[in-house]
Amino acid sequence: xxxxxxxxxxxxxxxxVDKKLMVLLRDGRTLIGYLRSVDQFANLVLQRTIExxxxxNEYGDIPRGVFIIRGENVVLLGEIDREKEQKLPLKEISVDxxxxxxxxxxxxxxxxxxxxSKALKERGLAVDANIINEDFC
Amino acid sequence: MLPLSLLKTxxxxxxxxxxxxxxxxxxxxxxCDSWMNINLRDVICxxxxxxxxxxxxxxxxxxxxxxxxxxxxxVIDMVKEDAQAKSRNRTEMNKNRGGNASQNxxxxxxxxxxxxxxxxxxxxxxxxxxxAMRLGGxxxxxxxxxxxxxxxx
Numbered sequence: 556x557x558x559x560x561x562x563x564x565x566x567x568x569x570x571x572v573d574k575k576l577m578v579l580l581r582d583g584r585t586l587i588g589y590l591r592s593v594d595q596f597a598n599l600v601l602q603r604t605i606e607x608x609x610x611x612n613e614y615g616d617i618p619r620g621v622f623i624i625r626g627e628n629v630v631l632l633g634e635i636d637r638e639k640e641q642k643l644p645l646k647e648i649s650v651d652x653x654x655x656x657x658x659x660x661x662x663x664x665x666x667x668x669x670x671x672s673k674a675l676k677e678r679g680l681a682v683d684a685n686i687i688n689e690d691f692c
Numbered sequence: 693m694l695p696l697s698l699l700k701t702x703x704x705x706x707x708x709x710x711x712x713x714x715x716x717x718x719x720x721x722x723x724c725d726s727w728m729n730i731n732l733r734d735v736i737c738x739x740x741x742x743x744x745x746x747x748x749x750x751x752x753x754x755x756x757x758x759x760x761x762x763x764x765x766x767v768i769d770m771v772k773e774d775a776q777a778k779s780r781n782r783t784e785m786n787k788n789r790g791g792n793a794s795q796n797x798x799x800x801x802x803x804x805x806x807x808x809x810x811x812x813x814x815x816x817x818x819x820x821x822x823x824a825m826r827l828g829g830x831x832x833x834x835x836x837x838x839x840x841x842x843x844x845x
Contacts, residue, residue, distance in 0.1 A: 598695040621768055623695050624760040
């Protein structure tokens with residue numbers, strides 16, 4: 556690609572256009588859809604997108620449609636291998652079940668945070684709960 | 693079709709905008725610019741936890757605070773129809789140009805060149821929206837889905 560290319564820097568993303576991709580966002584969410592377009596900021600257009608929620612070795616898919624994702628919120632993206640996709644070592648469960656599982660996991664995490672900050676407090680360490688609760692995974 | 697051009701195409705359509713802080717805004721797109729700043733009307737704002745709601749007649753969102761936008765499926769179909777019309781147009785134009793080869797300095801490629809990024813001079817129908825990247829170029833990947841589950845909560 557020459558220097559006049561207005562999309563310089565996204566050359567490799569262009570090769571992914573029209574492929575089925577997984578996109579991980581900075582808030583930890585996973586989206587899977589067909590990449591239809593990119594620009595120089597790595598803003599993405601995903602079509603036929605699903606949001607996949609993983610809890611343990613179970614997952615659930617929620618249909619979401621068309622996304623325009625602002626590039627700065629993307630952590631990584633990768634092509635889905637259609638063959639390997641058929642034999643995932645994971646179990647698909649319904650949306651309601653996965654949302655339930657997710658909520659339970661969230662509650663457990665909060666409980667753990669609560670105990671940790673309590674223990675730290677007893678040892679004279681002040682911890683800002685907001686910092687712990689922010690989940691930047 | 694670049695992401696921001698698609699956003700422009702979605703003007704007057706309903707959409708969901710999620711901000712980086714997790715708040716979501718449901719409304720109809722009034723206008724947008726190249727920084728992704730947007731105006732919405734008939735807006736419902738939802739808090740991060742999805743437990744509080746605010747209604748407002750209009751709002752302005754600074755582009756840099758946006759995480760993503762969700763738009764209706766049919767907007768992307770509109771783009772496809774647009775692109776098809778353009779490529780038909782292009783094919784006809786190339787036919788016409790083929791007639792007088794002496795003027796055809798750039799050796800125009802025959803119809804439907806999909807990777808044509810940017811406008812070549814001499815094509816009258818250009819314009820800012822025309823540097824179409826191959827949005828939905830591949831056929832065979834069905835592009836219609838029932839418009840399911842519009843809202844997260």
